[in-house]
Amino acid sequence: MTSKADTPGPGASRTATEPATAGPGQLAMRAQLAMQARAPGPALQALLALGIYLAVFIIGFAWPLIRHPGLPWIGQATLDPNFYIWAWRWWPYAISHGLNPLYSSQIGAPTGYNLAWTTPVPAAAVLLWPVTAGFGPIVSFNLTLLLGAPVSGWAAFLATRRLTGRFWAALIAGAVYGFSWYEVVETGVGHPNLYLVMLLPLMVYLVLLWWDGKLGSGWFVGLTAVAMAAEFYVSNETFAGGTVLGAAGLLIGFALARAAERHMIARLARLLGLAYLAAIVLVSPYLLYALRHSPPKFTKVQPAFSLNLKELVHPGSGIALLVIVLAVAVFTWSSRLTRLLVVLYVLIIALAIGPVVVAGSRQLGSVPWERLWYLPFARSGEPLRLIIFANLVLAIIVAVFLATPVRNKLLLASRWILGLVAVALLVAYVPTASPGSAIPAVAPAAAVRPADELPTFLTSGLYRDYLRPGEIVVVVSDRGNAGMLFQADANFYFRIAGGFINRSFSTATGLPAPVQALMRATPARERRFRAYVRRAGVGAILVERAWSAPWMTVFSRMGLPGTSAGGVVVYRTAAAG
Numbered sequence: 289m290t291s292k293a294d295t296p297g298p299g300a301s302r303t304a305t306e307p308a309t310a311g312p313g314q315l316a317m318r319a320q321l322a323m324q325a326r327a328p329g330p331a332l333q334a335l336l337a338l339g340i341y342l343a344v345f346i347i348g349f350a351w352p353l354i355r356h357p358g359l360p361w362i363g364q365a366t367l368d369p370n371f372y373i374w375a376w377r378w379w380p381y382a383i384s385h386g387l388n389p390l391y392s393s394q395i396g397a398p399t400g401y402n403l404a405w406t407t408p409v410p411a412a413a414v415l416l417w418p419v420t421a422g423f424g425p426i427v428s429f430n431l432t433l434l435l436g437a438p439v440s441g442w443a444a445f446l447a448t449r450r451l452t453g454r455f456w457a458a459l460i461a462g463a464v465y466g467f468s469w470y471e472v473v474e475t476g477v478g479h480p481n482l483y484l485v486m487l488l489p490l491m492v493y494l495v496l497l498w499w500d501g502k503l504g505s506g507w508f509v510g511l512t513a514v515a516m517a518a519e520f521y522v523s524n525e526t527f528a529g530g531t532v533l534g535a536a537g538l539l540i541g542f543a544l545a546r547a548a549e550r551h552m553i554a555r556l557a558r559l560l561g562l563a564y565l566a567a568i569v570l571v572s573p574y575l576l577y578a579l580r581h582s583p584p585k586f587t588k589v590q591p592a593f594s595l596n597l598k599e600l601v602h603p604g605s606g607i608a609l610l611v612i613v614l615a616v617a618v619f620t621w622s623s624r625l626t627r628l629l630v631v632l633y634v635l636i637i638a639l640a641i642g643p644v645v646v647a648g649s650r651q652l653g654s655v656p657w658e659r660l661w662y663l664p665f666a667r668s669g670e671p672l673r674l675i676i677f678a679n680l681v682l683a684i685i686v687a688v689f690l691a692t693p694v695r696n697k698l699l700l701a702s703r704w705i706l707g708l709v710a711v712a713l714l715v716a717y718v719p720t721a722s723p724g725s726a727i728p729a730v731a732p733a734a735a736v737r738p739a740d741e742l743p744t745f746l747t748s749g750l751y752r753d754y755l756r757p758g759e760i761v762v763v764v765s766d767r768g769n770a771g772m773l774f775q776a777d778a779n780f781y782f783r784i785a786g787g788f789i790n791r792s793f794s795t796a797t798g799l800p801a802p803v804q805a806l807m808r809a810t811p812a813r814e815r816r817f818r819a820y821v822r823r824a825g826v827g828a829i830l831v832e833r834a835w836s837a838p839w840m841t842v843f844s845r846m847g848l849p850g851t852s853a854g855g856v857v858v859y860r861t862a863a864a865g
Contacts, residue, residue, distance in 0.1 A: 330449065333449065333455050334442070334445070334446060334449070337441075337442055337445045337449075337455075337458070337459055337462060338438065338439070338442040338445075340459065341437075341438035341439075341441045341442055341445075341462065341463070341466055342435075342438045344438075344463075344467075344715060345434070345437050345438045345467075346434070348715060349437075349472075349475070350433065350434045353430045353433060353434050354434070357423075357426075357427045357430050357431075358423070358424065358426055358427050358430075358741075359426070359430075359741055360373065360426050360742070360773065361430065361433075362430075362433060362475075362476065362477070362478040363476075363477055363478040363768065364767050364768060365766070365767075365768055366477065366478070366768045367768040367769045367788040367794075367797075367798055368477065368478055368479060368768075368769075368788075369429070369477070369478030369768070369769075370767075370768060370769035370770065370772050370773040370776075371406075371408075371769055371772055371787075371788060371789060372408075372409065372429055372478060372479075372480055373425045373426055373429045373772070373773055373776050374395075374425070374769075374772035374773065374775065374776040374787075375408040375409060375410075375413055376412070376413045376416060376420050376425040376428050376429050376776070377420060377425040377776040377779065377780070378392060378394070378408070378413070378776070378780075379408065379410050379413035379414055379417075380413065380414070380417045380420055380421065381779065381780055383414070389403070389408075389410065390402070390403050390404045390574065390577050390578075390581075391403060391404075393783070394775065394780050394783050394784070395771075395772060395775070395783070395784055395786070395787035395789070396785070396786065396787055396789075397760045397783040397784060397785050397824065397825075398760060398783075398785075398824055398825055401787070401789055401793060401794075402581050402583075402793070403789065404574065404577050404578035404581050405578060405581075405582070405583050405790075405792070405793075406789045406790050406793070407479075407481040407523060407524075407525075407790070409480050409481050409484065409521070409522055409523070410521045410574075411518045411521035411522045412432055412480055412484060412522065416428040416431065416432070419431060424777065425776045425777070426742075426777070429478075429480075432480050432483075432484060433475060433478070433480075433483075436471075436475055436480065436483040436484050436485075436486075437466045437467060437471050437472070437475055437483065438466060439466075439486045440465060440466045440471060440483070440484070440485045440486040440489070441462040441463055441465055441466020441467060442462060442466070442486070443462075443465075443486040443487075443488075443489040443490045443493070444461055444462040444464070444465035444466060444489040444680065444683045445458045445459060445461065445462030446458075446489065446490070446493045447489040447490070447492040447493040447496060447684070448461040448462065448683060448684055448687035450493055450496045450497065450500075451496055451684065451687060451688070452687050452688065452690075452691035453691070454687070454690065454691040456690070457686075457687045457688075457689075457690035457691040457707075458687055460686060460687070460690060460707045460708070460710075460711055461683040461684065461686045461687035461690075462683065463711045463714065463715070464606070464609065464679070464682060464683040464686050464710065464711065464714065465485075465489065465679050465680055465682075465683035467711070467714045467715055467717075468606070468676075468679040468682075468714065469599065469602070469606065469714070469717055470482075470672075470675050470676060470679060471483055471485065471676075471679070472714075472717055480522075481522060481523040481525075481526075482523065482526075482673060482676070484522050484523075485526070485676050487515050487518055487519045487522065488519070488526075488530065488676065488677070488680055489680055489683075490515055491512060491515050491516070491519075492680070492684075494508060494511055494512050494515065495508075495512075495556065498556070498559070499552070499556070505559055508559055508563075509559050509562050509563045509566065510563075510566075512559075512560065512563035512567075513562075513563040513564075513566035513567045513570065514567075514570070516530075516563060516564060516567035517566075517567040517570035517571050520567065520570075520571045520574070520575075521571065521574070524571075524574075524578075525669055525670075525673060526673065526676065528669070529669075529673065529674050529677060530677070531564070533632075533635075533636060533674070533677050534560065536632070536635060537628070537632055538553065538556070538557050538560070540628055540631055540632055540635075541553050541628050542554070542557075544624045544627050544628055544631075545624060546624070583792060583793070593642065593669075593670035593671060593672055594640070594641055594642025594643070594644065594646055594670075594671045594672055595637070595640040595641050595642065595646075595671060595672045595674075595675055596646050596647065596648070597641070597645065597646065597647040597648075598647055598648050600637070606682075606710055606713060606714060607713075608706055608709050608710035608713060609682055609686065609710045611706060612685065612686055612689050612706060612707070612710065613630065613633060613682065613685055615689065615706075616629075616630065616685055616688065616689050617630045620688075620692065625688065626688070629681055629684055629685050629688070630685070632681050633678055633681045633682060633685065636674055636675075636677050636678040636681065637675075637678055638655070638657070639657075639660075639671060639674050640671050640672055640673075640674040640675050640678060641655060641671065642655075642658075642661060642671035642672070643655060643658035643659075643660075643661040643662070643671075644658070686707060686710070689703065689707070690703060690704065690707050742773070742774070742777055743832060743833075743834070743854050743855030743856050744854035744855055745830075745853055745854030745855055745856040746774055746777050746778055746854075746856075747777070748854060750853050750854045751778055751781060751782065752781065753853075754828070754851070754853060754858045755781070755782050755827070755828060755858075756782075756827070757781060757782070758781075758782065758783060759782050759783065759827040759828065760782070760783045760784070760785055760824065760825050760826050760827055761782050761783070761784055761785070761826065761827060761828045761829065761830055762784065762785050762786060762799065762800065762803055762826055762828075762829045762830070763775075763784060763786075763829075763830045763832070764799065764803070764829060764830065764831045764832070764839045765831070765832035765835040766835040767832060767835045768788075768798070769787065769788045769798045770832055770835070771784040771786060771787050771798065772784065772787045772788070772798070774830070775787075785800050785803075785824050785826050786798050786799045786800040786803065800820060800824070802816045802817045802819075802820035803817065803820070803829075805817070806839075806842050809842055809845075809846075814846055817846075821861045826861050827860070827861060828858055828859060828860055828861060829843060829848070829858075829859040829861060830856050830857070830858055830859075831843070831850075831856065831857040831859065832855065832856055833852070833855055833856065833857060834855060840857055843859045848860070848861065
């Protein structure tokens with residue numbers, strides 16, 4: 289494992305001692321060196337790369353977020369995004385009020401919900417606390433949508449630039465990671481636990497700095513421990529996957545390394561082990577609480593949670609990238625780095641396939657290692673999510689592919705054409721953010737209703753005139769998880785019954801089951817609803833008029849008094865009892 293950080297490439301600077309006299313060839317070399325000396329150094333290259341990624345992503349996806357940062361743009365016909373907007377408000381609120389942030393009685397009222405086995409991304413919520421306090425949780429959530437992919441790509445740029453010493457090769461590699469189909473899809477459906485993936489390449493960067501002697505062992509252990517702990521607080525599932533795959537990568541690297549390099553890999557393993565133990569200490573409050581409050585059952589791994597083989601050959605997913613992997617394997621297999629990367633990539637893809645091979649709409653049968661996914665801590669995971677590690681390895685492969693010296697100009701040109709085509713296909717797959725949803729492949733535009741701004745009932749503070757502080761309410765709307773969105777915007781002025789936190793603990797709509805049953809009201813269901821209102825202490829039902837007019841008919845027929853105010857109809861539930 290050898291980095292080429294000091295090998296000058298396009299944009300890299302270097303100096304040379306020049307002779308007193310110079311022939312034509314030396315003059316040409318002097319001119320080339322002068323041009324390179326004027327080129328930006330690594331720090332400026334990093335800033336340039338970040339600027340390029342941001343520009344591409346803003347133009348291709350995030351321009352609406354720039355124009356209207358306070359509008360809930362993503363996934364308003366689905367449930368997850370508004371859970372994260374709520375979480376961005378909840379963590380600062382819980383910490384500042386001395387509450388347990390892993391349990392909230394503000395949702396699922398009156399009993400509350402255990403959040404330890406959900407994905408509330410506390411690292412991002414706490415980091416963005418000042419933005420949330422100043423501009424609200426919608427703005428801070430939209431900021432993560434804006435920055436997630438570009439910053440992840442930039443982190444991969446730093447790692448591959450350190451490895452290869454080549455600016456353009458690293459720039460392409462960063463785009464492969466930051467604009468991968470998986471990153472784009474998860475951004476478009478609003479899953480920050482899955483699109484905030486910049487910490488993984490940053491940890492690779494730290495390893496390369498240590499390997500090159502640019503980072504002392506103490507600093508390496510400390511910084512890596514912080515990065516590992518932060519990754520846990522972004523996604524404990526990614527943290528667990530990184531634990532397994534990191535160990536596998538060390539074993540593969542040790543097996544493939546020269547005898548002289550194995551002591552370095554063994555030392556690296558020891559330092560990473562120390563960093564891992566320190567990270568476990570940092571995450572122990574969360575981890576111990578989660579283990580003490582484990583849910584009675586986990587969702588079983590389903591074929592839908594596995595990597596569909598068609599995604600590997602879809603043009604937008606990067607079939608050109610698979611050609612690069614094959615080319616690297618065929619033409620540079622003698623390189624130990626190539627063998628490490630290709631073997632690790634194949635291993636990750638094999639695991640991401642899950643227990644059953646799926647191609648398109650067909651299941652092709654079980655894999656020999658299917659029982660791995662039925663182990664206690666694996667059966668609740670989603671194999672597909674391992675693809676982010678494959679994308680990181682793929683980005684490194686692309687960087688090595690483009691940076692490897694070659695004398696044949698035709699071969700060199702074909703390499704760059706293939707690399708540029710691969711990135712062009714990825715960028716072409718980046719959709720434009722639009723109200724409701726963003727990814728046509730995930731949620732067709734025809735199936736998504738336009739998202740409006742929040743009702744003035746909230747934005748103008750009218751809720752204070754109609755609701756008591758801490759009153760339990762039910763929010764009904766076709767906007768997904770509207771109750772948690774409303775509560776976050778009102779900074780927990782009222783409590784809500786229901787709310788979607790994940791599919792294991794919540795109903796499919798996030799509404800309390802007796803309320804959800806009224807979608808097809810019968811006399812028996814209405815009686816159960818009235819009993820629920822009494823038992824749960826629900827004081828009011830809020831119906832968002834722009835999204836769910838049919839509910840107004842249901843509650844009016846039941847004789848509940850309704851008052852229209854600021855885009856919301858408030859139904860007092862005293863009559864329901």
